[in-house]
Amino acid sequence: MTASLFVIITLAASSAQAVTPRMPLRFEPAAHGSYVALGTAGPVRFQAGGLTIGQTRMQFAGANANAALVAESPTQATSNYLNGSDSTQWRTAVPHYARLRYHNLYPGIDAIFYGNDRQIEYDFLVAPGADPSMIRLQFEGAAPRLTSDGSLVLTTAQGEIVHRKPVVYQQGTGRRDTIAGSFVLTGAREVRFYIGYYDPKLPLVIDPVLTYSSYLGGAAPNSAEDIAYAAARDAEGNIYIAGRTASTNFPLRGALQTTNKGSGDAFVAKFDPTGQTLLYATYFGGGSLEYAYAIAVDAQGQAHIAGQTGSRDFPVKNAFQPAVAGLNNAFLTKLNAEGSAMVFSTVFGGERNDVIYSLALDDFGNVYAGGGTNSEKLPVKDGMQSKTGGNGDAFAAKFSPTGELFYSTFIGGPGTDIIYAVAVDQLGNLTMAGVTNSPNMLPPMLPARRRSEAAMHSSPGSTARVTPTSSSAISAGARVTKRMRWRSIPRATSTLAATPSPRTSLSRPV
Numbered sequence: 247m248t249a250s251l252f253v254i255i256t257l258a259a260s261s262a263q264a265v266t267p268r269m270p271l272r273f274e275p276a277a278h279g280s281y282v283a284l285g286t287a288g289p290v291r292f293q294a295g296g297l298t299i300g301q302t303r304m305q306f307a308g309a310n311a312n313a314a315l316v317a318e319s320p321t322q323a324t325s326n327y328l329n330g331s332d333s334t335q336w337r338t339a340v341p342h343y344a345r346l347r348y349h350n351l352y353p354g355i356d357a358i359f360y361g362n363d364r365q366i367e368y369d370f371l372v373a374p375g376a377d378p379s380m381i382r383l384q385f386e387g388a389a390p391r392l393t394s395d396g397s398l399v400l401t402t403a404q405g406e407i408v409h410r411k412p413v414v415y416q417q418g419t420g421r422r423d424t425i426a427g428s429f430v431l432t433g434a435r436e437v438r439f440y441i442g443y444y445d446p447k448l449p450l451v452i453d454p455v456l457t458y459s460s461y462l463g464g465a466a467p468n469s470a471e472d473i474a475y476a477a478a479r480d481a482e483g484n485i486y487i488a489g490r491t492a493s494t495n496f497p498l499r500g501a502l503q504t505t506n507k508g509s510g511d512a513f514v515a516k517f518d519p520t521g522q523t524l525l526y527a528t529y530f531g532g533g534s535l536e537y538a539y540a541i542a543v544d545a546q547g548q549a550h551i552a553g554q555t556g557s558r559d560f561p562v563k564n565a566f567q568p569a570v571a572g573l574n575n576a577f578l579t580k581l582n583a584e585g586s587a588m589v590f591s592t593v594f595g596g597e598r599n600d601v602i603y604s605l606a607l608d609d610f611g612n613v614y615a616g617g618g619t620n621s622e623k624l625p626v627k628d629g630m631q632s633k634t635g636g637n638g639d640a641f642a643a644k645f646s647p648t649g650e651l652f653y654s655t656f657i658g659g660p661g662t663d664i665i666y667a668v669a670v671d672q673l674g675n676l677t678m679a680g681v682t683n684s685p686n687m688l689p690p691m692l693p694a695r696r697r698s699e700a701a702m703h704s705s706p707g708s709t710a711r712v713t714p715t716s717s718s719a720i721s722a723g724a725r726v727t728k729r730m731r732w733r734s735i736p737r738a739t740s741t742l743a744a745t746p747s748p749r750t751s752l753s754r755p756v
Contacts (some may be wrong), residue, residue, distance in 0.1 A: 346359045513538065
């Protein structure tokens with residue numbers, strides 16, 4: 247069975263979330279009276295009679311062939327395209343517009359396209375007395391289908407194009423009245439609108455939302471499983487993805503490694519902010535198996551990836567540990583901004599299985615890693631816990647921007663403990679979260695009474711915080727040592743027991 251990973255890039259962010267500044271959706275004039283929408287999941291081209299997304303075209307069937315396509319609401323921004331050395335081919339001061347209008351597309355009906363949080367909305371404005379049943383949408387390049395929520399979906403080789411169920415309304419005197427409405431398939435590739443009872447003496451608005459997604463993966467017959475485990479953005483809004491692929495024809499661009507050397511390699515890919523332009527993509531691994539579970543990007547656009555490898559020929563550079571010492575060790579690799587070279591790459595682990603699940607970067611470019619190990623000989627440096635506590639421990643480590651190990655430590659009790667998430671603040675304090683079934687996960691240096699209090703809350707989920715110098719005791723509750731503080735966060739034991747994490751094994755995921 248084959249599978250391709252996918253990235254949907256039209257999700258709206260909550261107002262409470264911190265988002266990277268990015269260009270709003272805008273419309274720019276193009277050749278022969280057409281326009282292009284930019285700042286979405288990919289360029290959308292508008293011409294007389296319809297619009298095109300990739301290889302899929304939506305046409306207004308039976309529409310006025312002379313309907314004017316007019317740009318409205320100019321913004322203060324412009325674009326400059328200085329391509330090539332021939333200045334006569336340059337395009338400068340290209341204006342931006344916030345809306346496009348097909349004027350009098352059908353008798354008494356205009357179509358307006360505009361941006362809403364980098365998604366395209368379009369309204370059919372039906373004047374009093376006009377007939378909305380005249381609106382007919384015909385599709386080329388993909389066959390439409392309706393979903394259970396009333397959306398219209400077109401599946402293409404590049405991804406899915408989704409027209410959300412339309413909102414239909416009339417603006418009465420001082421109020422807005424919602425009207426029943428939906429898409430209706432009237433042919434293999436033709437769609438109309440069902441409109442419930444409305445007042446024909448008032449204007450009517452039909453308002454769908456257009457979203458679409460992008461795929462990345464190998465193609466048949468040489469494709470296999472492609473899985474993305476992690477994603478990140480840089481300050482310019484570029485998108486980075488890391489994971490694992492078994493495909494021998496994974497799409498590459500500017501690749502550091504051009505072939506899949508083993509039965510499955512890690513990969514890292516970079517897209518522009520729209521998610522439609524692949525800036526680079528590369529395999530990364532040796533002759534066995536690799537999984538990239540974590541990715542983080544610094545201020546220079548340099549991607550850091552981490553995960554697990556079993557390859558004896560894993561690619562290394564300026565390595566703290568040059569080769570796999572056990573069955574499957576963790577790895578940490580930093581690439582340059584172009585993805586074409588390693589800044590450093592190292593294996594990290596002991597005589598058994600080790601894996602990094604999460605990465606974080608501080609303002610100085612230092613790298614913080616968290617994961618799990620069942621190795622007794624994990625490299626420990628200035629650690630608060632120098633020996634394993636049980637069947638499998640969590641671990642945390644800090645590396646310099648050039649790959650030097652600053653500190654590393656076991657964290658765990660007699661059961662199994664794994665870190666799945668790490669975060670670092672401006673002072674270099676490291677916060678970790680994960681899972682444990684150890685009844686006394688905290689190290690023995692903690693006073694017995696405090697260990698007992700903390701143990702009641704340490705399974706199955708917990709967080710810890712480490713200050714920049716890691717070798718220290720741990721404290722629970724209000725008692726805090728100079729260098730490390732422990733906080734336990736209780737989780738729903740029954741829920742976790744019923745749905746165990748798919749990555750609680752320190753060897754290979756199933």
